[in-house]
Amino acid sequence: MALTPYIHAFRRQWIMLLLSVVLGGGAAAALSYMQTPIYQSDTRLFVSTNGIGSDGNQLNQGSNFTQQRVKSYADIVSSPAVLGPVVAKLGLGESVSDLSKMVSATAAPDTVILEIAVRDSSPNRARDIAKAVGEQFISLVEDIERPPSSAVSPVKISVVEEAEIPQGPVAPRKKFSVSVGLALGLAIGGGIAIARDSFDKTVRSRDAAADLTGSPILGAIPQDTAMHSHSLLLPSEHPTLGAEAFKRLQANIRFLSVDRKIRSLVVTGSVPDEGKTTTAANLAVALAQAGDPTILVDGDLRRGRLSDLFALSRGVGLTSVLLGDVAVSDAAQRWRHDLPLLILPSGPTPPNPVELLGSTRLSDTVDALVDDGFTVIFDSPPLVPVVDAALLAQATDGALLVVRVGKTRSDQIISSVEALRATGSQILGVVANRVQREPGHSYYSDVYGVSGA
Structure with a gap:
């Protein structure tokens, strides 16, 4: 079989192969344990319209309206208009620019659901920031969308999932990192073993x-x-x-x-x-x-x-x-x-x-x-x-x-x-x-x- 020479090479160079695997897995494990754990807290918001009757056309128009709005709202979440008041309210040491790197928002495709995620080295801070960002975002959208002649905004945003304290870190992914390190070590060691064996005249x-x-x-x-x-x-x-x-x-x-x-x-x-x-x-x-x-x-x-x-x-x-x-x-x-x-x-x-x-x-x-x-x-x-x-x-x-x-x-x-x-x-x-x-x-x-x- 075509694999036979490679199998023989691995057997002859098994020490090099084993050393590469151990070093790869060990390096990945060391890097993973040296990294600061990062926690993520999420909050989910539901976007709807106010004052729409039961007429089918009105409901369809309202749905299309909110779906279009949700795509724009995702960009507003990490804006200074939202994050500035959050920094002031919570007394954070980060600047608005630094906080924007910790906050992300995504609109679920073909839905009116907006998902806000906050990552931080403290699970409690991640929860607090996610909750504050959600509240400030809702307040900002109501102010933006409210017509001058009306006291009520046509857009209604409801919290469907409150931010909670995360139970475990989302990064680093230690098991995944070690698996990748072992795989890379095996690949590199295998390449070195084959190269050494091909040049070995013994x-x-x-x-x-x-x-x-x-x-x-x-x-x-x-x-x-x-x-x-x-x-x-x-x-x-x-x-x-x-x-x-x-x-x-x-x-x-x-x-x-x-x-x-x-x-x-x-x-x-x-x-x-x-x-x-x-x-x-x-x-x-x-x-x-x-x-x-x-x-x-x-x-x-x-x-x-x-x-x-x-x-x-x-x-x-x-x-x-x-x-x-x-x-x-x-x-x-x-x-x-x-x-x-x-x-x-x-x-x-x-x-x-x-x-x-x-x-x-x-x-x-x-x-x-x-x-x-x-x-x-x-x-x-x-x-x-x-x-x-x-x-x-x-x-x-x-x-x-x-x-x-x-x-x-x-x-x-x-x-x-x-x-x-x-x-x-x-x-x-x-x-x-x-x-x-x-x-x-x-x-x-x-x-x-x-x-x-």
């Missing part, structure tokens, strides 16, 4: 990551509290969602190519904190649990973390091997005796990581390990800051690109893909990290790449 789903790389999703690592707390998922009789996800990842890699088994790969990402080291470590553990002799190599010669993750010494490692100081068999360390898994730390930090990783000694080392029956997994630095991972990918069967859903940006992924392709490296697939279960994805869709219920 990858929000595994499908978006696959589209950007042109490569399949080989694994979807869920938001697993156990994994985020400990990083390394130890073998257990009660596997977590994260452990099961890595088992599926290693199975997908195993069956990625029917012609040639993937025996070496580099796990990398675009930027720091995407989970590439955790992914490489747990993938190696999953491969070893499946019975594959595996060696996990820390290819991050700048800030290697595997030795800390597995609680091993990093004094001797990949740097030592590439410099020819020690053989792999002497530098690699066994993590657990019940798993066919060796760990090769990064070793001492060299002054020239790029030269070491671009040397033929690296590819020779990888080939030798593969020939010995190992599956070789490299951890590596991120691709956007440095080229190290692309050089490692050249020496292996390809790269797994880790994308942290909800954090990695599309432009960062594009830069990573370009860096790998510039060295002729193959992108084996994408690992979507910290994903939430999406509609249309199930166990089978994660493993086989098809939709399921």
